Each structure stands twice: as structure tokens, then as C-alpha cells.
Amino acid sequence: MAYFEIHNLRVTHRSFAGIKTVLDIERLSIEKGETYGLVGESGQGKTVLALTIQQLLRCPPGKVESGEILLDGTDLLKLTPKQMRKTVRGSRIAMIFQDPMSCLNPVFTVGTIMTDVLKARRRDLNKGEISRRALELLEEVKLADAQSIMGKYPHQLSGGQRQRVIIALALACGAELLIADEPTRNLDVTIQASILKLLRELQQKHGMTVLFIANNLSLVSAFCDRVGILYGGKIIEENTAAALVEQPREDYTKVLIQAVRADAIKTDPIVSDEVLLKVEHLKKYFDIHDDLRRQQHLTLKAVDDVSFHLKKGEVLGIVGESGCGKSTLVNTILNLFQPTEGKVYFEGEDVFDSARRGNNAFKKNVQIVFQDPYWSLNPRWLIKDIVAEPIDVYERLGETERLKRVEELLEMVGIPADACYKYPHEFSGGQRQRIAIARSLASNPKLVVLDEPTSSIDVFSQAQILELIKDLRNRFQLTNILISHDLGVVHELANQIAIMYLGKIVEFGPADQIFRRPRHPYTKALFDSIPTLTTRGMEDLKTLEGQIPSPINPPPGCAFHQRCPYACDRCAREIPQPAELGPGHMVSCLRAAELEQELQK
Amino acid sequence: MNNFIQAMRPRIKSFQESLYLLTRNKLSLIALIILILLILMAILAPVIIPYPEDLVDAAHTAIKLQPPSADHLMGTDELGRDIFSRVIYGARVSLTAALAAVGLALIIGIPLGAVAGSFGGWVDNVIMRITDVFLSFPPLLLAIAMVAVLGSSLNNAILAISLSWWPWYTRLIRGQAISVKERKFVQAAETIGSGRMKIIFKHIIPNCISPVIVQASMDIGGVILTVASLSFLGLGAQLPTPEWGLMISMGRRFFPDSWWYCIFPGVAIFITVLCFNLLGDAIREILDPKTRKN
Numbered sequence: 013m014a015y016f017e018i019h020n021l022r023v024t025h026r027s028f029a030g031i032k033t034v035l036d037i038e039r040l041s042i043e044k045g046e047t048y049g050l051v052g053e054s055g056q057g058k059t060v061l062a063l064t065i066q067q068l069l070r071c072p073p074g075k076v077e078s079g080e081i082l083l084d085g086t087d088l089l090k091l092t093p094k095q096m097r098k099t100v101r102g103s104r105i106a107m108i109f110q111d112p113m114s115c116l117n118p119v120f121t122v123g124t125i126m127t128d129v130l131k132a133r134r135r136d137l138n139k140g141e142i143s144r145r146a147l148e149l150l151e152e153v154k155l156a157d158a159q160s161i162m163g164k165y166p167h168q169l170s171g172g173q174r175q176r177v178i179i180a181l182a183l184a185c186g187a188e189l190l191i192a193d194e195p196t197r198n199l200d201v202t203i204q205a206s207i208l209k210l211l212r213e214l215q216q217k218h219g220m221t222v223l224f225i226a227n228n229l230s231l232v233s234a235f236c237d238r239v240g241i242l243y244g245g246k247i248i249e250e251n252t253a254a255a256l257v258e259q260p261r262e263d264y265t266k267v268l269i270q271a272v273r274a275d276a277i278k279t280d281p282i283v284s285d286e287v288l289l290k291v292e293h294l295k296k297y298f299d300i301h302d303d304l305r306r307q308q309h310l311t312l313k314a315v316d317d318v319s320f321h322l323k324k325g326e327v328l329g330i331v332g333e334s335g336c337g338k339s340t341l342v343n344t345i346l347n348l349f350q351p352t353e354g355k356v357y358f359e360g361e362d363v364f365d366s367a368r369r370g371n372n373a374f375k376k377n378v379q380i381v382f383q384d385p386y387w388s389l390n391p392r393w394l395i396k397d398i399v400a401e402p403i404d405v406y407e408r409l410g411e412t413e414r415l416k417r418v419e420e421l422l423e424m425v426g427i428p429a430d431a432c433y434k435y436p437h438e439f440s441g442g443q444r445q446r447i448a449i450a451r452s453l454a455s456n457p458k459l460v461v462l463d464e465p466t467s468s469i470d471v472f473s474q475a476q477i478l479e480l481i482k483d484l485r486n487r488f489q490l491t492n493i494l495i496s497h498d499l500g501v502v503h504e505l506a507n508q509i510a511i512m513y514l515g516k517i518v519e520f521g522p523a524d525q526i527f528r529r530p531r532h533p534y535t536k537a538l539f540d541s542i543p544t545l546t547t548r549g550m551e552d553l554k555t556l557e558g559q560i561p562s563p564i565n566p567p568p569g570c571a572f573h574q575r576c577p578y579a580c581d582r583c584a585r586e587i588p589q590p591a592e593l594g595p596g597h598m599v600s601c602l603r604a605a606e607l608e609q610e611l612q613k
Numbered sequence: 614m615n616n617f618i619q620a621m622r623p624r625i626k627s628f629q630e631s632l633y634l635l636t637r638n639k640l641s642l643i644a645l646i647i648l649i650l651l652i653l654m655a656i657l658a659p660v661i662i663p664y665p666e667d668l669v670d671a672a673h674t675a676i677k678l679q680p681p682s683a684d685h686l687m688g689t690d691e692l693g694r695d696i697f698s699r700v701i702y703g704a705r706v707s708l709t710a711a712l713a714a715v716g717l718a719l720i721i722g723i724p725l726g727a728v729a730g731s732f733g734g735w736v737d738n739v740i741m742r743i744t745d746v747f748l749s750f751p752p753l754l755l756a757i758a759m760v761a762v763l764g765s766s767l768n769n770a771i772l773a774i775s776l777s778w779w780p781w782y783t784r785l786i787r788g789q790a791i792s793v794k795e796r797k798f799v800q801a802a803e804t805i806g807s808g809r810m811k812i813i814f815k816h817i818i819p820n821c822i823s824p825v826i827v828q829a830s831m832d833i834g835g836v837i838l839t840v841a842s843l844s845f846l847g848l849g850a851q852l853p854t855p856e857w858g859l860m861i862s863m864g865r866r867f868f869p870d871s872w873w874y875c876i877f878p879g880v881a882i883f884i885t886v887l888c889f890n891l892l893g894d895a896i897r898e899i900l901d902p903k904t905r906k907n
Contacts, residue, residue, distance in 0.1 A: 346804060375806035388797040392819040402805045448801075455805070 013085065014041035015221055016189060021079030023057075023064055023245075034074070035060050035245040042238075044188075047215065047222045049236030049253070051229050051268060053470035054441075057245040058225045062193045065223075066105055067096045083189065103133060106187035108178050110194035115178065116166035122177055123162035126150070126184065133185045149180040154210060170560075171334075172203035176210065183214065190215070193225045200333040201497060202556040205541035208235055212550045227470065229268045233257050234543035235550065241265050257545050269545065271475050283507070287360075288491050289322040289345070289459060294354035296337075296344045300564060312564045314340040316515035318354075322508070324458075327485070327492040329506030329523065331499065331538070335560055337515040338495050342461055345493075346378060358459075376406050379452035383464035385444035389436040395422075395447060396432035402455035421450040425480060442473025446480065453484065461493045466501055478504055499542060503527055508596075511535045514563055514571040520590070521597030529612060531599045533576045536611050570602065578607055631899045641895030644888040651885060655705040662701050667694035670853045678871045688873035690863065696873065699855035700881050706856045707885065710771050710849075711836040715829050717775035722782030723825065727818050729783065730790025731809075741787065744780035752777040753839060760848040767840075767856070770849035774839050778832070782825055789821030796820070823900040831893030834886035841882055857882050 023035035035057045042048045052058050063069040065081055065088065081088040088100060109115045116125060126146035130137065137145060143162075150158035153176040166174055175195060182190055192211065196204040212235070215222055226232050232239055233253040240250040241264065249262045260266045295317055300310040314337045322328050330338045343349045345356050347367050356363040363374050379402070382388035389398050399418045403409060409417065419429040425446040436444055445465060452460050465481065466474040478501065485492060496502050502509060502523070509526045511519040511534065519532040530536045540554035547553060556575055561567050567574055573583035582602055590598040593605075601607070636642050659665065673693030681688045687696040729740040747755070752774075759773035793799065794817055802812050841858025843849035850856035852863075857878040864874030 348800070348803065372806050375804065378804075380801070380804045382797045382801060384797060388801050390798040390802075390816055390820065393815075401802065401807060405806045405808075451801075451805075 013082070015044035015046075015084055016042040016223075017080075017082040019080050019082070021064070021081065022077040023060060023069070024075050024077055026073045026075065033245055035064065037061070037079070037245075037247055040240065040247060042221055042223065044221055045215075045219050046238065047212075047224060047236040049224045049226065049232035049239040050242055050247075051226060051232050051239060052242030053227050055470075056242045058227075058242055059193055060245075061242075062107065062191050062223075062225060065191065066101050066107060067091070067093060068101075102129070102187075103185045104187060105189045105191065106182035106185055107191040107193065108175070108182055108195045110197045116174055118166050121163055121165055122150075122169070125177070126162070126181065129181055129184050146184075149183055150177070152183065152214070153177070153180045155180075170203075171199050172207060175199065175203075175207055179207075179210065179214070183218070186218075187220065189221045189223065191223045191225070194227065195224075196231070197226075201499075201538065202333060202541045204231075205543070205553045206555040206557075208543075209550045209553065209555055211235075229257070229271070230543050230545045230547070233545060234547035234553070241268065254548065267475075283323050283325040286324045287321050288324045288326075288358065290357040291321065291345060292319050292355045292357070294318045294341070294344060294356065295352045296340055296349055297352045310564055313515045313566065314563060315344055318515075318517055320510060320517065320520055322459075322491060322493070324491055325489055326508050327494060327506045328508045328510060329494045329496060329502035330510045330512060331496065331502055332512035333497070333538075333560055335563070336512040337563070338512050339463065340515075341512070342380075342463065342493060342495060346380065346461065347374070376402075376455045377457050378459045378461065379455060379457040380461040380463060381445070381448050381452050381465050384468045385441055385448050386436075386468070388448050389444055389451075391436055393435070394432065395427075395434055395436070398436070398447065399451045399454055401451060406455050417454070418450075421454055422447070424453065424484065425450045440473070441469035442477060445469055445473070445477055449477075449480065449484070453488070456488075457490070459491045459493070461495070463495045464497070465494070467496065467498060474501075481505060499539065511538070514561065514566055516571065516600065517590070517598075518572065518600045519598065521594065521599075525594060525597055531593055531597070531604050531608065531611065532601050533578050533607065533611065534572050537575075537577075570600075578603060578610065634899050635895050638895060638898070641891050641898075644891035644895070647884065648888045648892060651704050651888070652708065654701055655708050658702045658705045662695075662698035664695040664698045667698050668702055668853070668855055678867060678874070680871075681873055687877040688871070690860075690874055691867065696860075696877055699860060700857070700877050702855045703857045703860065703878060703881060704885070706767070706850060706854060707837050707840060707882075710767060710840045711833045714771045714774040714778065714836045714840070715833055717771070718778035719782055719825070719829060721775065722779035723786050723818060723822070724814075725779070726783035726786025727790050727813050727821070730787040730821075731794045731813050731817050733791075737787070740783065744783045747777065747780040748784075750777070753842060756839065756843060757846070757848060760843060765848045765851060767844075767850040767854065770840060770843045774836055774843075778836070781832075782828070785825050785828060786818075786821055789824060790817050793817050793820045827893055827897040827900060830896050831890055834889035834893075837882065837886055837889070 018037050018040040021035060021037045022033060025032050025034045050058055050061070060069060060074070064076060067088065069076070076089060079089070083100070083104065088096070091100065120128075123143070123146060126149065127142050130142045130145055134142065134145070147158055147162065150161060155161050155173060155176050161169070161173070161177075166177075169177065195211070196207050199207065211222070214220070224232060224236055233256065236253050238250065239253050239256050240247045241262065242248075243264050249256065249260070249265050256265065257269060260269055294315055295313070296315040298312040298314055300312055318341060320328075330341065332338050340349065344351050347363060351364060358374055358377065366374060396415060396418045399421055400414050403414060403417060415432065418432060422429055422431055427443060427446050427450065431439070431447070436447070439447065462481065466477050469477065481492070482505065484490065492505070494502060494505055506523050509519075509521065509523045510517045511526070511532065513534050519526060519530070519535050526535060530539060537554065537556045541556060543553055561571065561574065567584070569585045570576070570579070570583045570588050573579040576583065580603065586602060588600045588602045590600045591604065593599050635645060654661070671692065671694055676689050676693040677691050679685060679689045685695050685697060687700060690696055690699075725740050729737040755777040756770070756773040759776060760769050763769040763773065799812060799816050802816055840849055841856070841861070844856045844858035845862040847862070850859050852859070860878040861875050864871070864878070868875050
């Protein structure tokens, strides 16, 4: 018998609409020390399984109908809640949740959280030993300066640091089975890589068994020995990671593989010579007032001297870790934030100047599609009113004409016309994003900004949304700005790429060139930290050490030099200026010329 | 017409779901039924009461202060008037007074709160300091002071109550508006170019109205009590209006010998207030899925 087994587990959920089976697993077995990956999109029952194993599922509305969950021969479903709490949860099974932001109690310091857990689990230790042990654990998860982190509150830590604290908590109880539910979601790719490496290292050191849950197949196949595909609550396919990726049996698995495979075939958009958008030395500084400590004149340089231009029909992909200023850049260009300095020209006209004169032509011509379609559509409005909102602002149409126009727009994005009289909650994430796209097209804009258009919808819809964006772009000769941390998406859509780091564009140029031959060490590091379907094990994954420095107090010289593996003394003193290394290919790196060979390895 | 039917479909569906949630909880179902009966009673009062002439200053001194009997289900008062008739008609007075007062408070409070929350800055400061002034007096005392200035009548009592009540709704809406205005669809409306007032009234208010509706439905009970209190003090409804609070005030002199005079109007207030509070809980459960019990 395997270490961890599930037999004929059936879980149902009861609601107004009736009883629904959310989990129906015939057999799942994990050997001791194995890493088992469970892949599926949102709503397929991944989290329900994680919660059921620990008896944390809310019953009702959930109900375990039948089956057994065996951990080393003990049926977890037969244990009383008290036995579960005393002997299993937190001691033999530990869980890492997907959102490190919200699962640490914000009113306690990290030290208090750690010692509390240790006190409950390790009654044999005295006070001094407990705090020593807590410190050891924080050091074990490679938190630099563990002593000072003990005294900090969760909000003072970055996402990656918080996730490390949570891993330390899981270790604190000496767990044998670790359930990791999308542990790297919402984390940047570079941090993701280092967290995964850490997990792998700890697993080998402590001989833990890991159940790894995620929706990204390339991530799971890189990390796990065996992979199961969860669809509609059932495990529809199971194999070793390599075999599953190479010879998928089910159609659904093929779709998942397709979704993460960087597509080589792509149609280049028709680009004209006309410059549509020109950004000149744009700066956006935020003043930080810290009245309490009387430290005046602190400025956060969110966007620091950015210049580029965009021709009609081009698609610019802006890439960077969170906090690099990519959203602020776009919001400043859209005039949602007051710029500190610099100019933006749209079709030759000064945007900020014409906005001051009350001209809203720019707003009509530039539309944005937001990241999260759950929040960008007003939940109290009918779809027809949502889509028609720009129409109501810019043209006066009669009710019948307005409805006709809405139906046309919906048809363009592949939503049936009877959607008009429904509310946003009746649609899936992908469909909502289509509705948001329809709305963005309603005022016949020339430039559409896509802010992470696929990152909060499931992989199944992602590929379709990308197709739709491409199709619409060619039909309406749209120019796009695409913000994304997902290089696959950028690769597929963009023909120009801007890599941002700490408010500056460090590399800008044609997509093909940058993907084939990155010239900035940061670009290279970003590319190397993303697991692909061919990544096997964690050794192939490169990580970028250190945190992103604070933009309030950026390091002198090149902002990247502290994390750069190629940094020299000069990098700490001189600020690199953008240099043209090829046609339209700008790189801000002092050693760009010397590093050309080095970076191609 | 076809469009209209389509437009109604999602509303019917959500109505069905609300009904399901409401009926699942026995207590709130009972409250709802009693309230529907009360409202029917209030509407049909002129038709169903046995002694319509007793609503005014009729005097049948021969049958004064009689205990409950088959003729007079709740007994008679010191002028021989049928208390049953007056209690039923009292539902009409109390319910309209409460609805009017809460409605007026909502009409004042919601737009002010939404504007304060979405504009921020000095607009917010001015509006919120005014509400702070109102909130620093106990609502009943404030209402008494206002009625004293305006003169005693039921309409003035309603006005005074709503003037002392609106700041609560303003506060509530403002807090909601501050969080709703950060949502992406408000930003989306801004990038689209929608006007500021349109954003406030069409985007922000509909999305922060739920807790206010819940609060208002709970408050109706409290306002009924306040109307009764003012009338009891002689500052609300005037004689011979059959108002519950006023009836208790009159019957006080004959208590406890003629207990029925005070008790029945009191029971009416008690049941109505209780039912509105239970209904408020049920409405909260419908509007806010987080508080749902399983």
C-alpha cells in the first residue's frame, strides 16, 4: 500500500440550484517522498480536494458522500475533528495556501506566529528553545536576516518572504505530507523559481511527500514526479511528468499543453509608418509624506524618464516584475495619474495639454481592458448597458439602434446576442473578458491597452482570448499596449517589447530579437526563471537572488547591479544610458557590448 | 415587449432565489407573513374595523373601560371606544410614519454619503463634519428638540425623526463608497469618459446600497418605537388619532385596573418591531452571502 491513498472519494455541494458532485476520485496514490502534481483549471475541484483531506471543507454546503482517504493506513475521514486537530492537521499534514498575502494574521509579528505554532506542537521545549527553533526554521527557508524578520509584521514583508514564512510554519510541525495549493500564484516569475527550488530542497532534506496543486502544467511538470489531470472533479489522466507532456491521451490534457506552449507561429500585424503614440521623458513621482518621523521630501520614482514611440498597428508588450512601474506607466499615459514631467503625444497632439482644455477625444480613442474581468464589469448592470457605456458617452443613439450596436459588438467577440439581458455573474471569466473587450471596442478606439488580459482567467479560455485579440487587431487595425508578466502571452501577441525594472525601461526592441538574443542581464534572468514543458527538475531553473530594491531609495548607479551576476564596480557608480545595439533595439547596460557572448550561453 | 420579458427574466430568477433563502429560515418566514398581514391590515383598515366611528371623538360613556369581550375583542377605552378598531387603524398610522421617516432619511443620506465618499477631500470633510454634529446628539433628544421648535404634530415628528436619522445612512454609504470607487469598473468608467455624477449614481450607489437596505429595514422597527415615544410624550400624533404610543400614554392612567387599554397597543408595537428586526436579518442574509448560515 502506498503512503497516501484515496479510494472512491465523492464530495457533493448543495446549493439553490441543487446538488452537484464536485469531486469524484476513484483512486489516487502517492508514494512516500514522492512529488505528485495535480493540474486543473479553477473550478475543477483542486482546492476542494486539499480541504477535504484535512477535514477543512465546510459541511454543509459540502458533503463527503463516500470513500476513504488513507494516510499511512489511517482513514482520515473516520477521525473525529478533535483527533484530526490533535494528531494529523498541522503535525502530519501541513498546507501552503495560494495567497501568502492573506493567510498570515496581520496583527502578530512573524516571531509570535512562529512561536505560537511551536508552543502548541512542541510541549517538550521551553521558552528559549522555542524562539531558537523559530529562528532556525526561518534560516532554513533561507530568509536573509532572520532575526529582524522575527520582529516584523506580515505587511512589512514581500510576497516571496511571506511565502517562505508559511513554508517555515509548515516545517515547524515536522509535516510528512505537504499540500501546496498554488504556492506561487500571484508571485513574480523570479520569486516563483526560488520558492520552487526551496521547496524541492526541503523536501529532499526532510523526506516529505508533496501534493502540489496548480493550474499551470509547465510549472507542475517541472516540479513533480507524477502528474494527474483533474477535470470536473475526476482525475482523467495520470502519468509521469515527462510521459504526460510528451504523449497526452485526453483532449483536455492537449489543450492544457497547448496553453502553456510558446507558440512559434504567429502572424505579424500590419504596421504602418505613422507614429500613433509618442512618449517623451515621462516621469511619475509620488511624494511620500512621513509626518510621524518628519522625513520630508521622500519621492517614489514609479516611472523614471521613460521614452518610446509606437507606430500604428504595433503591439507593445511591457514586461517586468510587480512593482516595476508598468501599471503606473500606462495609467500615466492614459492620464489617470497626473504626470510629474514629460509629454505624451497621440497622433501628434499633446495629450495632457488637450485634456486640460477639456478635449476628451483622447479618451474616446484609447480604451483599456483590465486584468480582472470579475471586477471590471459593474455587477449590478445588464450586459447591454455595460457594453453600451462608451456609446452613451460619445454618441446619442435610440434604444433600438443602441441595442443593435451592442449585439454587433457582442457577436464580434463571440458572445451570443441573448447575453444582453443577463448580468455579469452569469458568465465565466473568459466570457466576461470577452464582454470587457466588446466594451473597449464600442467607441471605435485606435489604441487598446490590455492590462494582463489573461492572467485571471483559466488556461482553457486564455488561448481563445489571445486568438480573439489577434483577430480583432487585424480587423480593426488596432494598436495595442500589452502589460503582462506572462512571457508566453507577450511572445504570442507583441512585436515590440519593453522590459521594465524599477521605473525604467532597461531593454526595448523588436520581440523576435529580444526573445532570441536578450542583451540585458535582467531580461536574460527573467527568461531563465520560467519553467517550460521541457524543464525537468529544478536544476534547470535559474533564479535571481535578492529582492527588488525599494523605488523610494534606489541603489546608486545601475538599479539592477545588486542582483546582477555580471555586475562590476562601474555598475555601482554610473547610471547606464540607453544605447542602440541594433535597429530599434535599445539597452541600458554598461556592459552590454562585452556581455553579448556571455548572455547567449 | 419581448425585450421587456427578457429583461425581467434575470430578476425573476434572483427573486426566486431570494424567496428560497427567505423561506429556508422558519423565523424570518413567520416574520414575513405577520408583516404582510400587518400591511394588509393597514391598507384595508377602513373596511375591516368593526367600529369606524370610534376612530374619532365618539363617546359611548355607558360602555367605558370594559374588559375584552365578544363585542369588543380588546375592550374599550375611557370614552367607550373599541380598542380593537383603534389598534388596527394604528398599524396604518405607525407603518406610514415609519416608512416616511426612514424613506426621507434615505433620500437625504444616500446621495450625501455617496458624494462624500467618492469625492473625498474638502467635500467629504464638510459633509462628514455636519453629520458628526447631528450624531453627537441622542436621536430621540434631537427629535424632541426639533418637534418643540416645529410644533407638535405627526408630520413634524416624522420630519424630526428623519432629520436625526440620516447621518447614520450617510456614514454607512460613505464607507462603502470609498471601497467601491477603488473597484475596477469605476476605473473602467473613468477611462471610458463617463461623467462624475453618472459614475456616482449609476456605478457607486447601486453597489453600496445593500448594507443600507439592511440597516433601513432594521431601523423601521426603531423608528416605530420613536414615533410611539414622541406620541407618548405628546409630541407626535395628537388626540384623537389612534396612534399606538399615544394610546399607551392615555391608558397609563387606568393601568393596571384596565390593563387591556395599555397592553394591546403595546403588544402591537412589540410584534411589529420584532418582525421588522427579523426581516432585516433575513434581508441581510439575502443581500450579503457572507452572513448566510448553512
